[in-house]
Amino acid sequence: xxxxxxxxxxxxxxxxxxxxxxxxxxxxxxxxxxxxxxxxxxxxxxxxxxxxxxxxxxxxxxxxxxxxxxxxxxxxxxxxxxxxxxxxxxxxxxxxxxxxxxxxxxxxxxxxxxxxxxxxxxxxxxxxxxxxxxxxxxxxxxxxxxxxxxxxxxxxxxxxxxxxxxxxxxxxxxxxxxxxxxxxxxxxxxxxxxxxxxxxxxxxxxxxxxxxxxxxxxxxxxxxxxxxxxxxxxxxxxxxxxxxxxxxxxxxxxxxxxxxxxxxxxxxxxxxxxxxxxxxxxxxxxxxxxxxxxxxxxxxxxxxxxxxxxxxxxxxxxxxxxxxxxxxxxxxxxxxxxxxxxxxxxxxxxxxxxxxxxxxxxx
Ligand SMILES: [Zn+2]
Numbered sequence: 001x002x003x004x005x006x007x008x009x010x011x012x013x014x015x016x017x018x019x020x021x022x023x024x025x026x027x028x029x030x031x032x033x034x035x036x037x038x039x040x041x042x043x044x045x046x047x048x049x050x051x052x053x054x055x056x057x058x059x060x061x062x063x064x065x066x067x068x069x070x071x072x073x074x075x076x077x078x079x080x081x082x083x084x085x086x087x088x089x090x091x092x093x094x095x096x097x098x099x100x101x102x103x104x105x106x107x108x109x110x111x112x113x114x115x116x117x118x119x120x121x122x123x124x125x126x127x128x129x130x131x132x133x134x135x136x137x138x139x140x141x142x143x144x145x146x147x148x149x150x151x152x153x154x155x156x157x158x159x160x161x162x163x164x165x166x167x168x169x170x171x172x173x174x175x176x177x178x179x180x181x182x183x184x185x186x187x188x189x190x191x192x193x194x195x196x197x198x199x200x201x202x203x204x205x206x207x208x209x210x211x212x213x214x215x216x217x218x219x220x221x222x223x224x225x226x227x228x229x230x231x232x233x234x235x236x237x238x239x240x241x242x243x244x245x246x247x248x249x250x251x252x253x254x255x256x257x258x259x260x261x262x263x264x265x266x267x268x269x270x271x272x273x274x275x276x277x278x279x280x281x282x283x284x285x286x287x288x289x290x291x292x293x294x295x296x297x298x299x300x301x302x303x304x305x306x307x308x309x310x311x312x313x314x315x316x317x318x319x320x321x322x323x324x325x326x327x328x329x330x331x332x333x334x335x336x337x338x339x340x341x342x343x344x345x346x347x348x349x350x351x352x353x354x355x356x357x358x359x360x361x362x363x
Pocket of ligand 1: 059
């Protein structure tokens, strides 16, 4: 990182999808559209500027077997920063990552506390594993620990059934979501299957992660209530390998996972076309590496979302949804600069020319 009195970003500044300006200035870490008078020691960055990218489903401090050491968590956050991800919605972590808030050289994080799962119904070492009678209490606890979000595991394989199934009874879900809302927190849930979604959406959930089971019958209700989805297509891409691994023991589950994978692009495009807000999330930190944000944007385009809207899903729209500014006057200067227009080809996101965090160029 290097400090400069004033930073001048010029070329094309994408303040919004249709709000393109020629330049911005960064003074004391904040964005300004007025050239500062008497500016000296000006550093110039040229190119196409976007607000710092958002990874709306990412895990910091989480590894394949649960919590990881602080130095590993730091590397995860640095990898995201290099990819241009400057705002993370952490979708569940067993680690205390509050120390990151004191580090102005690391991405900003909005936490959902720790995953809340039904007993033996999630990856070992990740979640609070509880029974429905404790759900409200745990939701209250994680709502207080987090930054305005709570994360439930809505469905998972039921080994006796040999297939995915919903984890919580309807009454428990209703009470839990009401408690989170009472505390000012939004609720999201991990859902692969179809049968967990109805109770969650009818109980007022705010977002669904993965949402591979979102079929035509429920799309209108999601759209009407403005329930967002974060598909994490780079994670869904691993379903065939998971299905292969579980084939001999759980053939029904394997076949189900393959079906969900096969229709993944249709699911996402149909949801988007119906007006359901779709955001970029990579699911990095469990089994997937960090830094995949560009790949996920490309996947949304492959699914049929127009490039500008796929970009919005990791920039303007995602920031508004999370209540964080973009490139507005006075906002913290978190931005990424590219060689060419990312609206013309989102693949440019894979190679940022410059990352600027808190007004400082990350070297
Ligand atoms: Zn996840």
